[in-house]
Amino acid sequence: MLTGVLGVAAITAMLALVLWVVFYGSAARIFVRRHLPPPTTPAGPPIEVIAADLTRLRAATLSAPPGTSHVRRVATLAAYDDALAQACVALGLPDTLSELPLGTDREAERLRVEMLLEDAGLRFTPRR
Structure with missing residues (x-):
């Protein structure tokens, strides 16, 4: 019985982690692209x-x-x-x-x- 409960909890935690990475990761990338300036490129030669x-x-x-x-x-x-x-x-x-x-x-x-x-x-x- 304990193994079944731990298995369900582990699967739920992994699903929540995957969903968090998918949604939060893409939202963070969109935020960075929209609100942060692009990295500066040097004006002269290296x-x-x-x-x-x-x-x-x-x-x-x-x-x-x-x-x-x-x-x-x-x-x-x-x-x-x-x-x-x-x-x-x-x-x-x-x-x-x-x-x-x-x-x-x-x-x-x-x-x-x-x-x-x-x-x-x-x-x-x-x-x-």
């Missing part, structure tokens, strides 16, 4: 792509082959600065590099931004 660009551009700026024109050197450095600014935006760091004119202040700021990015965990320079 951080992995930015890190790869930084690695490549840093090597190109540090070891320009002899005979490279001044225009090419300046353009490579500008591309590197743009990639640094993209990395700052992607990691939520302040970007003060793009505001400075060419010169020693910009070079010093470039070194500071590189250090900030390294401290934030972005690795694009060889280990010392």
